[in-house]
Amino acid sequence: MKKIGNIVLLLFLFVASTSLAQIVVQAELLSDKIGVGQSVNLELRVSSKSDVKIDEPVPPPFDGFRAQGPHKSTQVSTRMQSGPNGMEYNSQQIVTFTYKLQAVTAGQKVIKPFSVVVDGKEFKTESIPINISAKPVHQPHADPMEALFGDEDDPFAQMHKMEEELFNQVMRGRGVPQQGGQGQQEPDDSTNPALLKEPAFRSTPNNTNEAFFIQVEVDKTEVYEGEQIVVSWYLVTRGQLESLDRTKFPDLKGFWKEIIEEVPAIQFYQEVINGIAFKKALLARHALFPLKAGDTVIDEFKIKSKVRLPNQNFGFNLGKVYEYTKSSQRVKIKVKPLPAEGRPASFSGAVGKFKVSSQIEGSQPVANQPMKFKLKFEGFGNAKGIELPAINWPEGIEVFEVRNETKFFKNGQSFKEFEIILIPRKEGKIILPAIEMSYFNPETGKYETQKTIEIPIEVLPGDKANVADSYKTATGKAASTVAPLTLPSVITETNGYNGTPIQNRMIAWFVLFGLILVIMVGYASVAFGWRKMTRDLKKELNKKIAKVEKDIASKPNKETFIEVTNIFYFVLGELAGEGGGSLEIRKLLDKMPTDIRRDYEKDILALFEYFQTLSFAPDELSEKLKNPVDIKKNFEKMKIVLNKCLEK
Secondary structure: HHHHHHHHHHHHHHHOOOOOOOOOEEEEEEEEEEEEOOOEEEEEEEOOOOOOOOOOOOOOOOOOOEEEEEEEEEEEEEEEEEEEEEEEEEEEEEEEEEEEEEEEOOOOEEEEEEEHHHHHEEEEEEEEEEEEEOOOOOOOOOOOHHHHHOOOOOOHHHHHHHHHHHHHHHHOOOOOOOOOOOOOOOOOOOOHHHOOOOOEOOOOOOOOOOOOEEEEEEOOOOEEEEEEEEEEEEEEEEOOEEEEEEOOOOOOOOEEEEEEEEEOOOOOOEEEEEEEEEEEEEEEEEEEOOOOOOEEEEEEEEEEEEEEEEEEEHHHHHOOOOEEEEOOOOOEEEEEEEOOOOOOOEEEEEEEEEEEEEEEOOOEOOOOOEEEEEEEEEEEOOHHHHOOOOOOOOOOOOEEEEEEEEEOOOEEEEEEEEEEEEEEEEEEEEOOOOOOEEEEOOOOEEEEEHHHOOEEEEEEEEOOOOOHHHHHHHOOOOOOOOOOOOOOHHOOOOOOOOOOHHHHHHHHHHHHHHHHHHHHHHHHHHHHHHHHHHHHHHHHHHHHHHHHHHHHOOOHHHHHHHHHHHHHHHHHHHHOOOOOOOOOHHHHHHHHHHHHHHHHHHHHHHHHHHHHHHOOOOHHHHHHOOHHHHHHHHHHHHHHHHHHHOOO
């Protein structure tokens, strides 16, 4: 079967090589049956010589679909074949326009023909029928051609595997977890507005003969304070990578950073830049939120690599190896201040487009029993920066505790949910108030307001013994009286031990072995430098703390609080083996020893979020939070917690 497949493949290549001069325009749906709400990709492919001019296609009306796109990609292949003058090179390009179609109505539909002009001549595709069912249908992702023929005899596929494995090795060496190899489905980020349009800035090489360069794409170069910017870095090369090392990741000072994607496995595709065919692969994609108005820059991403360049006479793999260090271009960003005009009182720094909702969780409320009230903010933008608005709770409602959870998604959306523990102190009907929040919409340049609905609750009679107090004690918030800590009598009593001679000898042996074990551990700690490493880390930590302590005590600013968050990254990064912390805080904590997570995770997250909020929040909000007493108290607590983590 393998041989038959190879013969078919060779026949296909032969036929293709004899028709390079032809222009073929074809539209294809990647599935002929989907359900309402599901999506399918439609690919319009134009196959031709690489020197033709292809105009933007004119799509038909998409009846029954919601369409996004197109996304354009180009593949160029060069083959050598015999001709009248000996061996000749022929090149062919395939330009693909990909549309994402989401079904909105059920029934038999027809995709009408596309119109494309190539070198001044109009081409039209065939109509494509598709059946849309009322319910979702199973959509397999496997590639049947790959399953039939495989790629063991394809040198280009083998080269791709080698490069992917090379990148995997580099990433594994830096502690980045692997998430599958070939066949791994990329996350669906098609709803990210920044990825559905051409970037505002895309760097190109100064010299098209460069072996490789780092390309940077930025969706916006002029934004408001706190507005989201999506920046992507790509590795672009003409040759085959033999080694790859990241020497500098952008510092991104002046920005709040959220990771959209840092790829665990490199995946190349072809792209033509300034008429030259390159291989291109995504390295990282981040969402950045500028912290203050003014001019700032996205600094460079630097990589060192050995590249084997193609030999024009003997094929791809026989060229010479060169070593280069390349940096991406610095990108200037203009950050505009948020307008003071029209700013509502409920605005707390959210920039983007959000909605707010609230709900009571659990069964019917009971007097003097805790209940959960959840308030959720979600949308496009940095929801992590949203603070809990002022809420005028009705009489009879006591606020006991406030927790929050935040998350940022790859498509640019985020949410922040506050879980508020309320204790109703009386029975009967109580109306929980509507809660208002305002945000600045950079698309309209105006402030907009969202509001939840009022929630009426009926509070049942409860135990007058005040069961809520036991809840407070269990959570460690308001225990009434705590018994003095005393040792059990088996330790404090000194009556002596009257055992048998055999028992006494066993105890003596245990003591002897214990002493030997202590000596061995002590020797190992000196031999392997365990104590020295802890001392060095604590010394470095205290040095970093001393640098910001004066500012904390006098007049701290946003830069001061950014340095405080960097201290968290330093300690947790070292403990997690990440060398200064290349991951976000929660991922670093996941790599911590169990005892550190158990004892200090809650304090670390709370303290980090407090200082992070101070470091990025708009001035109006941060001024409200800049209580010198609270800042000093939390800073002292941070010093204790981080030092204890190093002592574990």
